[in-house]
Amino acid sequence: AKKSSEFKSKLLKELRRVLEDEGNVLKSGTENPYNVQYEGARGNFHDKTPKQIMCELRKIKIKTLKRGDVRGGPSNIGDFLPKRGLFENRKFNSCAIVASAGSLKDSNLGKTIDAHDLVLRFNHAPTKGFEEDVGAKTTVRVLNSQVITREEFKFLQSDIYKNLTVVAWDPSVYKATLEEWLEKPEFNLFPAYVEYKRKNDKARIFLINPQSLWELWDFLQGNSPGRLRRNPLSSGFLGLGLLLPLCNFVDIFEYVPSARVTKRCHYYDPEDNPACTFGVWHPLAAEKLLTYHINTADDHIVFQNGYVRIPGFKNFKC
Numbered sequence: 424a425k426k427s428s429e430f431k432s433k434l435l436k437e438l439r440r441v442l443e444d445e446g447n448v449l450k451s452g453t454e455n456p457y458n459v460q461y462e463g464a465r466g467n468f469h470d471k472t473p474k475q476i477m478c479e480l481r482k483i484k485i486k487t488l489k490r491g492d493v494r495g496g497p498s499n500i501g502d503f504l505p506k507r508g509l510f511e512n513r514k515f516n517s518c519a520i521v522a523s524a525g526s527l528k529d530s531n532l533g534k535t536i537d538a539h540d541l542v543l544r545f546n547h548a549p550t551k552g553f554e555e556d557v558g559a560k561t562t563v564r565v566l567n568s569q570v571i572t573r574e575e576f577k578f579l580q581s582d583i584y585k586n587l588t589v590v591a592w593d594p595s596v597y598k599a600t601l602e603e604w605l606e607k608p609e610f611n612l613f614p615a616y617v618e619y620k621r622k623n624d625k626a627r628i629f630l631i632n633p634q635s636l637w638e639l640w641d642f643l644q645g646n647s648p649g650r651l652r653r654n655p656l657s658s659g660f661l662g663l664g665l666l667l668p669l670c671n672f673v674d675i676f677e678y679v680p681s682a683r684v685t686k687r688c689h690y691y692d693p694e695d696n697p698a699c700t701f702g703v704w705h706p707l708a709a710e711k712l713l714t715y716h717i718n719t720a721d722d723h724i725v726f727q728n729g730y731v732r733i734p735g736f737k738n739f740k741c
């Protein structure tokens with residue numbers, strides 16, 4: 424218990440320091456490539472109960488594009504959109520989100536992860552050869568538009584993107600309309616989306632409405648003590664937003680880092696980069712502080728075992 428509480432206070436201090444530094448950097452004026460102009464209030468999650476936070480978060484619907492949302496569009500994307508939303512009318516009891524952090528290495532969490540009804544992974548994070556630490560089951564992959572478009576990730580060829588549900592996302596400019604984004608995505612993911620669907624008509628692939636990404640960003644800024652980086656949220660937080668309406672509870676593995684944390688960025692890659700965990704581009708520190716606030720697992724689970732537990736929306740009467 425002492426080990427956990429010492430680690431915890433060091434970790435929270437570090438996350439708060441990073442968040443404060445970000446705010447200070449912003450005061451001196453920085454580039455704003457997404458043209459974020461936040462005009463809402465800036466609160467602090469600490470002044471609210473987890474329930475209040477969950478009830479606010481529940482109002483934000485992370486939407487996926489459906490047939491009829493787009494007429495024509497680039498690569499005729501409108502004709503290839505699904506008729507239904509992501510897991511429309513489906514419910515899951517236990518859901519796992521596997522953040523790809525280096526601290527999953529030697530965690531032995533594979534069996535715990537695989538015991539969940541739904542397992543969500545990110546980008547090209549492999550399971551093969553890492554089963555003991557990260558499990559083997561994958562229900563959903565959340566892919567950013569770089570993974571979809573860049574040759575090195577082999578989106579249309581590799582088996583790691585097959586026989587599962589793909590959720591693709593690409594950030595728009597802050598208040599862009601859907602039409603503006605379709606005309607000018609950050610990475611042009613539409614041709615590969617269409618090709619994936621053409622190859623297999625039954626393939627389950629969804630596109631996030633980019634306006635939802637910024638609604639989630641506004642929610643986080645509205646509940647963070649400091650100013651956030653004016654960049655999209657990390658896909659870890661997006662994954663949580665996607666699953667809370669569907670699951671009885673969501674366990675997120677090595678997102679709020681455990682005592683195993685090192686400088687290593689990913690469990691599948693030896694490269695060191697502490698910014699992957701604490702954030703240099705995404706507003707990760709704010710995401711993680713808020714996530715820890717709404718977590719219901721005890722500190723031993725969080726800081727020794729390595730996961731937080733967030734109850735799904737259905738547990739709250741708002």
Ligand code: C5P
Nearest residue numbers: 522523524545546657658659688699700
């Ligand atoms: O690096 P990548 O974006 O593929 O990782 C997926 C997600 O896992 C990130 O968006 C972030 O939320 C989380 N992550 C983390 N700490 C790391 C690496 C990834 O929290 N060291």
